[in-house]
Amino acid sequence: MPVLAFLILFPFAAAFIIFFMKKDSKIRTFAVILSALAELAASIFFAVDNFMNHDMTMGTFYLSKTHIADEVMASVEFCLMLLVFSQAIRFRKFYVMILSALGTLPALYLDFTGISETTASHIKVDHLTVIMVLVVGIVGSLICMYAVGYIRDYHHHHTEFKDRSGYFLALLFVFLGAMMGLISSDNLSWMYFFWEITSVCSFLLIGYSQTREAVTNSFRALWMNLLGGCGFMAAIVFCVGVMEITNISQLLLFAALPSMAIFPVVMLSFAALTKSAQLPFSGWLLGAMVAPTPTSALLHSATMVKAGVYLLLRLSPLMYGTHAGIMVSVIGGFTFFAASLLAITVSDGKKVLAYSTISNLGLITAAAGCGMPQAVWAGIMLLIFHAVTKSMMFMSVGAYENSTGSRDVEDMHGMIVRYPRLAFVMTIGIFGMSVVPMGMCVAKWAALKAFIDSGYVYLTLFLCFGSASTLFYWIKWLGKIFSVSKGSDKHEDTVHGSEWTAICPLACIAIILCLVYPLISSLVVIPYTQNAFSGSVNRFVTSESSEGVFSLASGTDNVAAISTEDFIIMGVMLICMCVLPLMMKYVNSVQERRVLAYMSGFNTGDDRSFYDSFGEAKGQYLANWYMRDFFGEKKLLMPSLMLTTVFLLVMLTVCTVGGLFI
Amino acid sequence: MTVYSTAAVIIYLVFSPFIACLFSGVDRIVTARMQGRRGPKLMQPWYDIVKLFSKESTSVNDIQKILVMAHCFFAIFSGAIFFAGGDVLLVLFALTMAEVFLILAAYSVNAAYSEIGAQRELLQMMAYEPMTLLTAVGFYLSTGSFRVDEIINTELPLVIKMPGFFIGFCFILIVKFRKSPFDLSTSHHAHQELIKGLTGDLSGPGYGFSELAELYEEILMLGIAGLFFITSDPISFLWAFIAIVLIMFCMSLIDNIFPRVKWEVLLKTAWLVTLFAGGMNLVILSYIGK
Numbered sequence: 001m002p003v004l005a006f007l008i009l010f011p012f013a014a015a016f017i018i019f020f021m022k023k024d025s026k027i028r029t030f031a032v033i034l035s036a037l038a039e040l041a042a043s044i045f046f047a048v049d050n051f052m053n054h055d056m057t058m059g060t061f062y063l064s065k066t067h068i069a070d071e072v073m074a075s076v077e078f079c080l081m082l083l084v085f086s087q088a089i090r091f092r093k094f095y096v097m098i099l100s101a102l103g104t105l106p107a108l109y110l111d112f113t114g115i116s117e118t119t120a121s122h123i124k125v126d127h128l129t130v131i132m133v134l135v136v137g138i139v140g141s142l143i144c145m146y147a148v149g150y151i152r153d154y155h156h157h158h159t160e161f162k163d164r165s166g167y168f169l170a171l172l173f174v175f176l177g178a179m180m181g182l183i184s185s186d187n188l189s190w191m192y193f194f195w196e197i198t199s200v201c202s203f204l205l206i207g208y209s210q211t212r213e214a215v216t217n218s219f220r221a222l223w224m225n226l227l228g229g230c231g232f233m234a235a236i237v238f239c240v241g242v243m244e245i246t247n248i249s250q251l252l253l254f255a256a257l258p259s260m261a262i263f264p265v266v267m268l269s270f271a272a273l274t275k276s277a278q279l280p281f282s283g284w285l286l287g288a289m290v291a292p293t294p295t296s297a298l299l300h301s302a303t304m305v306k307a308g309v310y311l312l313l314r315l316s317p318l319m320y321g322t323h324a325g326i327m328v329s330v331i332g333g334f335t336f337f338a339a340s341l342l343a344i345t346v347s348d349g350k351k352v353l354a355y356s357t358i359s360n361l362g363l364i365t366a367a368a369g370c371g372m373p374q375a376v377w378a379g380i381m382l383l384i385f386h387a388v389t390k391s392m393m394f395m396s397v398g399a400y401e402n403s404t405g406s407r408d409v410e411d412m413h414g415m416i417v418r419y420p421r422l423a424f425v426m427t428i429g430i431f432g433m434s435v436v437p438m439g440m441c442v443a444k445w446a447a448l449k450a451f452i453d454s455g456y457v458y459l460t461l462f463l464c465f466g467s468a469s470t471l472f473y474w475i476k477w478l479g480k481i482f483s484v485s486k487g488s489d490k491h492e493d494t495v496h497g498s499e500w501t502a503i504c505p506l507a508c509i510a511i512i513l514c515l516v517y518p519l520i521s522s523l524v525v526i527p528y529t530q531n532a533f534s535g536s537v538n539r540f541v542t543s544e545s546s547e548g549v550f551s552l553a554s555g556t557d558n559v560a561a562i563s564t565e566d567f568i569i570m571g572v573m574l575i576c577m578c579v580l581p582l583m584m585k586y587v588n589s590v591q592e593r594r595v596l597a598y599m600s601g602f603n604t605g606d607d608r609s610f611y612d613s614f615g616e617a618k619g620q621y622l623a624n625w626y627m628r629d630f631f632g633e634k635k636l637l638m639p640s641l642m643l644t645t646v647f648l649l650v651m652l653t654v655c656t657v658g659g660l661f662i
Numbered sequence: 663m664t665v666y667s668t669a670a671v672i673i674y675l676v677f678s679p680f681i682a683c684l685f686s687g688v689d690r691i692v693t694a695r696m697q698g699r700r701g702p703k704l705m706q707p708w709y710d711i712v713k714l715f716s717k718e719s720t721s722v723n724d725i726q727k728i729l730v731m732a733h734c735f736f737a738i739f740s741g742a743i744f745f746a747g748g749d750v751l752l753v754l755f756a757l758t759m760a761e762v763f764l765i766l767a768a769y770s771v772n773a774a775y776s777e778i779g780a781q782r783e784l785l786q787m788m789a790y791e792p793m794t795l796l797t798a799v800g801f802y803l804s805t806g807s808f809r810v811d812e813i814i815n816t817e818l819p820l821v822i823k824m825p826g827f828f829i830g831f832c833f834i835l836i837v838k839f840r841k842s843p844f845d846l847s848t849s850h851h852a853h854q855e856l857i858k859g860l861t862g863d864l865s866g867p868g869y870g871f872s873e874l875a876e877l878y879e880e881i882l883m884l885g886i887a888g889l890f891f892i893t894s895d896p897i898s899f900l901w902a903f904i905a906i907v908l909i910m911f912c913m914s915l916i917d918n919i920f921p922r923v924k925w926e927v928l929l930k931t932a933w934l935v936t937l938f939a940g941g942m943n944l945v946i947l948s949y950i951g952k
Contacts, residue, residue: 414772416725416770434762435755435758435759435762436752436755436756436758436759437759441755445751445752445755448751448795448799449802449808452799452802452803452948455948457944457945457948460796460799460944461792461796461937461941461944463795464791464792464795464796464799464936465792465933465936467791467795468787468788468789468791468792468795469788471758471762471784471787471788471791472784472785472787472788475762475765475766475784476781476784478762478766478769479765479766479768479769479777479780479781479784480769482725482729482766482769482770483769483770483771483772483777484722484723484724484725484726484770484771484772485772486723486772563749565748565749566748566749566752569743569748569752570752573736573739573756573759576732576735576736576739577732580728580732583728583731584724584725584728587727587728587731588724588727588728590719592718592719592720592721593718593719593720594720594721594722594723595720595721595722595865596722597722597771597772597773597776597863598771598773598775598776598862598863599773599774599775600775603773607722607772607773620773620774622772622773622774622777624781625781625784625785630926630929
């Protein structure tokens with residue numbers, strides 16, 4: 001428990017101190033890096049300690065009496081509401097006030113009247129918590145380290161913005177602490193408290209530069225997340241008022257009879273969908289792109305959006321065969337497909353990453369909505385791989401932007417010659433996201449198997465089409481990087497030491513994960529799925545006597561979708577890929593003639609220009625392919641938003657009516 | 663690995679180029695006859711490849727050649743997994759990775775024709791990938807396994823259960839083999855708009871590697887087509903062979919009849935065929951499965 005308390009409280013303390021170090025100084029850099037390292041070490045220690053000393057199968061519970069803490073939280077929530085109010089009045093966005101009040105006031109009411117007071121434990125640590133603590137602790141802390149060097153560069157390039165970097169770095173730590181609290185809370189009110197902190201934090205971070213665009217986007221993020229918060233509150237009120245429970249683990253006891261708990265489940269899922277930027281709510285994540293990179297990286301990969309899918313994965317045992325499950329899995333599957341098509345049409349590097357994030361989260365969401373142990377296995381694996389790989393990609397795009405002033409994929413042409421180190425890291429990242437021996441593809445493979453086994457045909461279709469388009473946008477990006485333009489020199493990248501200290505470990509983790517994921521699977525993921533689904537296993541057997549489903553439910557111990565043999569084959573492939581750069585030296589040691597690229601015989605001799613019809617040299621410009629007329633945002637985004645909104649409304653109505661009145 | 667699978671892998675590794683060249687030789691003769699020409703010798707494709715490896719090795723940059731070699735290696739590798747009786751999905755994923763290396767090789771040249779070819783090859787991959795994945799799903803639904811050695815252990819030929827998948831897969835083969843209506847990324851025919859786009863900047867042994875990989879890939883794809891016919895009865899191999907020959911014939915017929923289409927048409931038709939032929943069959947299969 002002390003370690004966990006440290007994990008949650010220390011970032012807040014660190015944030016408080018860093019907030020007052022307004023000037024960029026060696027001491028501040030040192031303080032940030034030290035705090036991040038402390039958080040990182042603590043999260044690793046926490047995980048190891050839990051493995052060695054605690055039996056996590058049923059989860060370890062802490063803190064049953066929390067009267068004082070509750071009071072503190074209520075007052076902080078009240079302050080958050082006031083903060084939102086003041087910002088709303090300042091920028092004349094009054095609708096936000098309503099949403100904020102709708103979420104916060106019931107919380108205050110429940111708290112001060114003591115209705116929601118409970119003797120049940122507020123904190124629960126099980127396998128999933130440990131996984132999340134590791135993900136948030138490692139990736140999140142590395143992002144904080146990266147931020148130190150990044151924000152210095154950012155203000156160096158953007159002198160028009162006021163330097164509030166102390167405030168920025170402090171917010172990152174607040175975020176980290178809130179996230180740690182969120183993933184370890186078992187009490188719904190506590191979880192809601194941390195949930196709201198992350199919402200408001202992201203609002204403040206997105207609006208950091210205070211430009212008009214930033215402000216608009218930050219309010220978009222705020223209202224969407226507050227709307228989700230209202231859904232969360234509705235679920236809490238129902239749980240406390242009608243079902244007389246306060247905790248998620250109590251809610252999960254309904255796994256054998258999920259129709260009883262349909263209303264809270266669907267409301268919590270709704271909140272999770274907004275937080276994970278699933279389709280009708282994808283706008284806020286794209287808007288978040290104006291914020292300096294560490295925010296995007298943090299928002300995307302480690303914290304904010306992962307909170308949503310984390311909640312869905314927790315609730316997954318309640319999803320199988322219910323309307324809530326259908327709602328979540330359809331929205332997730334559709335988002336995976338649609339977002340990957342949209343990613344083809346954008347050339348802003350960060351935007352590609354944003355769409356790809358939405359898309360991948362869609363897959364995790366779909367897996368959670370499936371409500372099957374195998375699918376949850378795939379979902380957790382996707383979450384781990386995605387956190388590592390995507391944050392690495394964000395950081396390298398940010399580093400590239402600070403070195404060249406552009407984050408457009410078009411401008412990454414020939415990066416392999418100009419910035420070989422960054423190109424190498426990005427290659428690992430893109431391979432990691434798209435092709436097979438690397439993590440994401442393996443998890444996707446497991447998801448595919450799970451979807452087929454659970455009989456969700458539409459999910460299988462979404463996955464097949466979606467993974468084809470995913471490959472398209474990643475590889476065309478990689479192709480840009482790989483274009484070798486002759487005569488361009490290696491540039492010295494201005495990437496700071498602190499940025500490398502974050503990127504390199506992540507790159508190493510991304511590769512190592514591919515080799516050790518079976519270990520992670522058997523140590524934490526499988527025990528978790530086994531436990532989480534122990535209550536609902538009977539339901540699979542009685543409702544569907546089919547053999548496939550039965551073996552799926554009973555055989556959770558060999559849930560690993562990828563057999564040992566396949567794993568070995570992939571290991572061989574990975575080694576072969578690692579050998580490639582070495583082989584290159586050998587192949588190039590053989591003297592051979594260099595020839596010019598083919599330009600119908602009109603190459604001027606440097607591969608960069610050709611003779612036009614007047615016989616004059618003309619430079620060639622090779623642009624990538626975006627298919628904007630075919631898939632473009634204008635063409636595809638509105639219909640998908642409409643479609644998902646209508647679907648979501650229908651499903652919410654059905655579940656609300658069903659849950660409240662029948 | 664059993665004796666059979668070891669033997670299959672060895673046969674695949676040693677004889678694939680010959681067999682594929684034989685197929686391609688027959689294809690060229692048949693095509694020539696359709697056009698009222700005499701056509702080349704039967705083994706001409708084989709002589710062509712051998713000649714490529716005897717030429718001077720040149721390349722445009724440092725990474726082009728290693729990428730093509732990686733492409734060749736992984737293409738052969740994925741075929742080997744298949745003939746060893748491995749997981750079909752893994753085979754398909756490995757093949758995708760192999761393709762990626764060829765595309766990167768074309769991108770690395772930094773010249774217009776290669777790059778257009780590479781982009782179009784990516785498009786073709788996007789067009790055919792859903793169907794290849796769905797085919798694997800179909801095999802799993804009808805036999806309960808993704809492994810090739812278990813898939814072929816059926817009583818009835820799978821084509822009976824999965825006619826939709828078969829139609830879709832045959833359609834995708836045209837895209838995969840870059841045959842006429844869909845030869846956007848690279849074409850053998852002089853009358854097409856982009857000739858040798860993807861491989862335009864490869865020459866000598868480098869080009870040889872890409873051709874060699876294509877031969878192995880061809881055998882692999884035909885192997886997957888054969889899975890629709892092979893059962894536990896050894897005689898079924900004969901049926902599979904006849905079916906493959908028929909498929910090849912139809913493909914060269916189509917190759918000669920249809921002019922090239924635009925990429926929008928390729929993507930739309932390929933995805934529609936996948937959705938209707940594959941998707942409907944999938945729905946029916948999973949319904950029966952329950």
